Amino acid sequence: MSEPARELHLNVNILNAGVFGGSWRVPENDPLSAYAWDHYVDIAKKAELARLDAIFLADGPGLEPDLAYRPGNGFEPSVLLARIAAETDRIGLIGTFSSSYNDADELAARLAGIDALSGGRLGWNVVTTAGAAAAANFGRPVEPAHAARYARASDVTARVISVWAGQDGVPRVPASPQGRPVLVQAGASKDGTRLAGEHAEAVFTAAQTIDEALALRRAIDEQAAAFGRRPEHVVILPGLSTVVGSTEAEARERRRLLADLVPEPYALRRLGGQLGIDLSAVDLDEAVPRGAFPVPEQAAGSQTFYRLVLGIIERDRPTYRQLLRTLGGGAGHRIVVGTPEQIADDIERWFRAGAADGFNVMPDALPSGFDHFAEQVVPELQRRGLFRTEYAGDTLRDHLGLPVREPLRGSPPVLSATW
Structure with missing residues (x-):
């Protein structure tokens, strides 16, 4: 029996007004859209119509000193995801929640509730939180060391999984059609790769070249195997910033404008x-x-x-x-500029090389940049037979081709009280 064909996966990362530092200043968009819930719901509905795997929300538990220059995230992710869940039917819902500054038991219950109410569409992007602003928000004079953040992330994730299962086999959270939320992780350091191998089912990366992406994939596969997991059950999704134009010249002019607006x-x-x-x-x-x-x-x-x-x-x-200018204001993910066909060429090249199972798409400015991607790039990928035209299932695990995960049974691990 032949192996089933690989399927390309696409998420849209709704980074408030867009990935570029001056995206809120793009003339066709509302500069205050990041503070209106319908901005996020409308993009989620468009993503569902385009049959994307999921929307993706970034977050950080602190107020950064950048509001003089650009909008921040207007809503805490679980609040916004609950609203989006009520307004959509099939699109996956991935939210970023800090392992550094959340209580594991409370977080487990909050995420399980959204997962159950959405019909099994939730994913948790497990992050460690760097930066002095977040540390100060929680009364810490300095941010915890890198290794300490990742050690806590491993412990918190293990405890959340166990709470989802129920201490001593007694369920403490609602049941979900997908067993438990999908675990997503972002980070390519030595500690981050180990965390990905231990727990992650989808990995959000920032690789800039195919060779770099393939090396990172090998490292994650090795870590997954070391933890007794099947590497094929880990989906690799690099971030991809897109600038779409009807011609190459138009796309490059838009890229120049975006750089000037930062x-x-x-x-x-x-x-x-x-x-x-x-x-x-x-x-x-x-x-x-x-x-x-x-x-x-x-x-x-x-x-x-x-x-x-x-x-x-x-x-x-x-x-x-x-x-x-190369970084687009500091985001740091790979930027692809061109026509829908050129952007589809780039996506196909990475996908067929095995450097990516899909992409966390980060449109240049929102909502217009996502409109360009959903209305022009996605149909081109569908014409090439790379991307679905209909959903084959209802849960995020269905979309990502991941197995239903029965929560592990047993008592949750005890977290260190010294953090």
Whole structure:
């Protein structure tokens, strides 16, 4: 019997007004849309019509000092996902919830409730939270060390899984058609890859090249196998920022506009914050010195983002200004600019190379950038036989081709009281 054909997976990451730092300033969109619930619901409905696997919400448990330059996330994810669940029928619902600053038992009950009420459509993006702003929000003078954050993430995730199962075999949360929410993870450091291998069923990556993506996939597969898991039950979904134009020239002009709309103080502060380095005094037209940065393992912020930036510096030798424009304001995921056919070519190339099972699509500006993707790129992928035209099931696990997971039985692990 022949193996079933691989199926491309697509999520849309609803990053408030869009992935670019100045996306809220794009003329065709409402600059305050990130603070209106119907903005998110409308995009979710369009994603469902396009038969995408899921919507994806980012979040951080702290108020960052960037509101002078761009909108933040307007809603806590579980509140917004509950509203979207009531307004949709089939689209998956992935939310980001910090393992660093949430109580495991409370989080388990909250996520299980949304999963049950949505008919088994929830996914939990397990993140460790870096940054001084979040630490201060929880009364900590400094952020916990990288290794400590990931050790806690492993423990919290294990406890959440056990609470979903029910202590001593007694269910404490509602049953779900998919068994339990899908576990998603983002992070490509050594600690992040280990966490992915231990628990993740979908991994949100930031790979910039096919070779880099294939190497990360091998590392995750090895970790999954080391934990006694089947690597084929882990879906790899790199982030992909898209800028779509009816012609290549139109797309490149839109990309130029988006770069011009990013406030430079915002982009510089965001980059410095993600690297854990004060960049306030740099000359923007000076070449970025590779040797001036510590090795990633010593970085205070996100090691995944840190490695991504170092890769761009080593490949392109940019000035600080060029680096900021390449990153689109600090987001750091790969940006593809072109016609619907060119963007479909890129997606197909990565998919057929095995570098990705699909993508977490991050449109340039919302909602217009997603309209371009859903109305032009998705039909092109469907014409090529790469993407579904109808849903084959009702749950997020159905969409991602993942097996129903019966929650593990037994007592939840006891978390350290010293965190």
